[in-house]
Amino acid sequence: MKFAIYSLFLALASAQCDENFTIRSQSDASRLSGCSKFEGQLTIDDVSETSISLSGLKSISGSLVIQNNFSLKSISFDSLTSVSDNFQLQNNTELIGISFPALTDVDNFQIIYNPNLKQASMGVINKVNNYQIIQTSLDQIAPVSAKIITNIEITDNSFLIPIEFPDLVNNTGYINIVNNNPSATVSFPNLMSIRGNATFRNLDGFEAKNLTTVSNTLNILGNTFEKISFKNLSTMEKDLSITNNTGLSSIEIPILKDLGGGLQILSNDKLTEISTNSFTKLEFIKGGVTLEGAFENVVFPALKRVDGAFKLTTTSSNITCSAFTTKFKPIVKGTFKCDAAKGSNSGNSSTADKNNAVSNLTHSYATTLVVAFLSFAIGSKYFI
Ligand SMILES: *[C@@H]1O[C@H](CO)[C@@H](O)[C@H](O)[C@H]1NC(C)=O
Ligand SMILES: *[C@@H]1O[C@H](CO)[C@@H](O)[C@H](O)[C@H]1NC(C)=O
Ligand SMILES: *[C@@H]1O[C@H](CO)[C@@H](O)[C@H](O)[C@H]1NC(C)=O
Ligand SMILES: *[C@@H]1O[C@H](CO)[C@@H](O)[C@H](O)[C@H]1NC(C)=O
Ligand SMILES: *[C@@H]1O[C@H](CO)[C@@H](O)[C@H](O)[C@H]1NC(C)=O
Numbered sequence: 001m002k003f004a005i006y007s008l009f010l011a012l013a014s015a016q017c018d019e020n021f022t023i024r025s026q027s028d029a030s031r032l033s034g035c036s037k038f039e040g041q042l043t044i045d046d047v048s049e050t051s052i053s054l055s056g057l058k059s060i061s062g063s064l065v066i067q068n069n070f071s072l073k074s075i076s077f078d079s080l081t082s083v084s085d086n087f088q089l090q091n092n093t094e095l096i097g098i099s100f101p102a103l104t105d106v107d108n109f110q111i112i113y114n115p116n117l118k119q120a121s122m123g124v125i126n127k128v129n130n131y132q133i134i135q136t137s138l139d140q141i142a143p144v145s146a147k148i149i150t151n152i153e154i155t156d157n158s159f160l161i162p163i164e165f166p167d168l169v170n171n172t173g174y175i176n177i178v179n180n181n182p183s184a185t186v187s188f189p190n191l192m193s194i195r196g197n198a199t200f201r202n203l204d205g206f207e208a209k210n211l212t213t214v215s216n217t218l219n220i221l222g223n224t225f226e227k228i229s230f231k232n233l234s235t236m237e238k239d240l241s242i243t244n245n246t247g248l249s250s251i252e253i254p255i256l257k258d259l260g261g262g263l264q265i266l267s268n269d270k271l272t273e274i275s276t277n278s279f280t281k282l283e284f285i286k287g288g289v290t291l292e293g294a295f296e297n298v299v300f301p302a303l304k305r306v307d308g309a310f311k312l313t314t315t316s317s318n319i320t321c322s323a324f325t326t327k328f329k330p331i332v333k334g335t336f337k338c339d340a341a342k343g344s345n346s347g348n349s350s351t352a353d354k355n356n357a358v359s360n361l362t363h364s365y366a367t368t369l370v371v372a373f374l375s376f377a378i379g380s381k382y383f384i
C-alpha cells in the first residue's frame with residue numbers, strides 16, 4: 001500500500017522524458033531533472049517566474065524553444081550538451097542572462113529578439129548548422145569552433161563588437177552581418193569559401209585573408225574600415241558591390257581573373273583610386289561596371305572584356321574621359337559612359353567631351369590642353 005502511494009506520487013511528480021513538454025514554472029523544470037536525455041520538443045513558455053534552471057539534462061533530440069516570456073530574467077541549463085534540432089530563444093523581452101556552459105552541438109542556434117539579453121555564458125559550440133543572433137544587447141557572442149556553418153546571420157545587436165569565427169573554413173549558405181555596434185569587427189582568419197550571398201555592413205574591421213571563393217553576391221556596404229584585401233580571392237561567381245564605405249581608401253583583390261557578375265563601386269568618399277594593386281589580374285567582367293566617386297585614377301591593368309555596360313562618374317579632374325574612353329570603350333560590349341570633371345563621353349563620338357570642354361574654356365590650364373587636343377582632333381574647328 002505504501003509502495004503504491006509512493007509510485008503514484010512519482011508518476012505525478014516526474015515528467016516523461018520522451019514526449020513534448022512545456023515548462024511553465026521552476027517546479028515543471030524540476031520534474032525533468034531525472035531525464036538525462038529528452039526526446040521531443042521542450043518548450044519554456046508563459047513563465048511567470050524570473051528564473052528557470054535545470055541540471056542533469058544532457059541532450060534533447062528535438063528542439064528547445066524558449067519564447068514569449070515577459071517575466072523570465074535568467075535561464076540556466078548546466079549539463080545540456082546537445083540539441084538535435086533548434087535551440088530557439090525568441091521574444092523573451094525581460095531576459096538578461098543565459099547559461100548553457102556545456103552546449104557544443106546544435107542544429108539551428110537562434111537567439112532572436114531578446115532585447116535585454118546581455119550575458120551569455122556558453123561553452124564552445126563545435127557543430128552548428130544555422131547561426132543567428134538578432135536583436136540582443138550582447139557585447140560578445142558564443143564562441144564557435146565549427147569548420148563548416150550553413151548560414152550566419154548576426155544583425156542589430158547594438159553592443160556587439162568582436163565577431164569571430166576562428167575555425168570556420170566553409171560557409172555553405174549565406175552570411176549577413178549587419179548593423180551591430182559601429183565599432184564591430186569581423187574576423188574569419190581561415191574562411192575559404194562562401195557559397196551564398198554575403199553582406200557585411202556597418203563594420204569597423206574586417207578580416208578574411210584566406211577567402212578564395214565566393215559563389216554568390218558579395219556586398220560590402222556602409223563600413224568604416226580602410227582596406228579591403230582579399231589576396232587569395234580567385235573565384236567570384238556573381239556581383240561585387242562596394243558602396244558607402246566612408247573610411248575605405250584601398251581595394252586589393254589582385255588574383256581574381258573572372259568576375260561572374262557585375263562590379264559596383266559607389267560612394268566611397270575616401271576611395272580615390274582603383275590602382276594596379278586593386279584588380280591586378282582581372283580580365284573579364286560578365287556583368288556591368290559602375291564606378292562612382294572621387295576617383296583620380298582608375299586602372300584595370302589586365303581587363304580584356306566587359307559584357308555589360310560600363311559607367312564611370314568621377315568628381316576628380318585627373319581623369320580625362322576621352323583618354324579613358326579610348327582605352328576602355330573597345331572592350332565593353334554594353335553601353336559606355338564616362339562623366340568626369342573633364343568631360344563626359346558616351347564613347348561613340350567625342351561630342352559630349354567637346355561641348356562640355358568648350359563651354360568651360362576658361363577653367364584651367366589642364367582643361368585648355370584637353371580642348372586644344374580636341375580642337376586639333378576635329379580639324380581646328382574650335383581653335384582658340
Ligand atoms: C512534438 O512537437 C513537435 C514540434 O513542434 C511536433 O512536430 C510533434 O508532432 C509533437 N509531437 C507530439 C506527439 O505532439
Ligand atoms: C513576439 O511577441 C510579440 C508581442 O510582444 C508578438 O507580436 C510576436 O508575434 C512574437 N513573436 C514570436 C515569433 O513569437
Ligand atoms: C571546403 O570547401 C572546399 C572546396 O569546396 C573543399 O575542398 C574543402 O574540403 C572544404 N573544407 C572543409 C573543412 O569542409
Ligand atoms: C590559410 O590557408 C593556408 C593554406 O591554404 C593555411 O595553411 C593557413 O593556416 C590558413 N590560415 C591562415 C590564417 O592563413
Ligand atoms: C542574393 O542576392 C541577390 C541580389 O541581392 C538576390 O536576388 C538573391 O535572391 C540572393 N540569393 C540568396 C540565396 O539569398
Ligand SMILES: *[C@@H]1O[C@H](CO)[C@@H](O)[C@H](O)[C@H]1NC(C)=O
Pocket residue numbers: 209210231232
Ligand atoms: C593564400 O594562398 C597561398 C597559397 O596559394 C597560401 O600559401 C597562403 O597561406 C594563403 N593565405 C594568405 C593569407 O595569403
Ligand SMILES: *[C@@H]1O[C@H](CO)[C@@H](O)[C@H](O)[C@H]1NC(C)=O
Pocket residue numbers: 221222243244267
Ligand atoms: C548608400 O547611402 C545612401 C545615403 O545614405 C543610401 O540612400 C543608399 O541606400 C546606400 N546604399 C547602399 C547600397 O547601402
Ligand SMILES: *[C@@H]1O[C@H](CO)[C@@H](O)[C@H](O)[C@H]1NC(C)=O
Pocket residue numbers: 273296297318319
Ligand atoms: C592621375 O592620373 C594618372 C594617369 O592618368 C595617374 O598616373 C596618376 O597617378 C593620377 N594621379 C592621382 C593623384 O591619382
Ligand SMILES: *[C@@H]1O[C@H](CO)[C@@H](O)[C@H](O)[C@H]1NC(C)=O
Pocket residue numbers: 340341342343344356357359360363
Ligand atoms: C562645365 O561647367 C559646368 C558648370 O559650370 C559643370 O557642371 C560641368 O561639369 C563643367 N564641365 C567640364 C568639362 O568641366
Ligand SMILES: *[C@@H]1O[C@H](CO)[C@@H](O)[C@H](O)[C@H]1NC(C)=O
Pocket residue numbers: 346348349
Ligand atoms: C552613336 O552614333 C550613332 C551615329 O553615329 C548615333 O545614332 C547613336 O545615337 C550614337 N550613340 C550614342 C550612345 O551616342
Ligand SMILES: CC(=O)N[C@H]1CO[C@H](CO)[C@@H](O)[C@@H]1O
Pocket residue numbers: 045046047048067068069070071
Ligand atoms: C508572464 C508572461 O508574460 N507570460 C507570457 C509568456 O508568453 C505567452 C505567449 O507565448 C503569453 O501568453 C504569456 O502572457
